[in-house]
Amino acid sequence: MIILGIILIVLGYVAPVPAFVATIGWILLAVGLILTILGAVGRPVGRKTYF
Template sequence: MIVLGLILLIAGFLLHISILTTVGIILLIVGAVLAVLGAVGRGVGGRRHYY
């Protein structure tokens, strides 16, 4: 999710499409939160690891 967010963020900046930039930022934030929660052992939605 983090990689997809980064790809969309870069594509949004290069192509000047604001919706791609917005979606990329949202995916980066959500992916980072899930990664941190998985790293500390807190299961979210029944899963302990998100890749």
């Protein structure tokens, strides 16, 4: 999700595509970072627990 967000951000600023592509990229990047941080501190995400 983080990689896709970065790709969409770069694509949104470099290529002549609508501006909402970069916005979606920023949203995906933020959600990916939040889920990564939650997973790193041991909080179950999406009702999945890992031992």
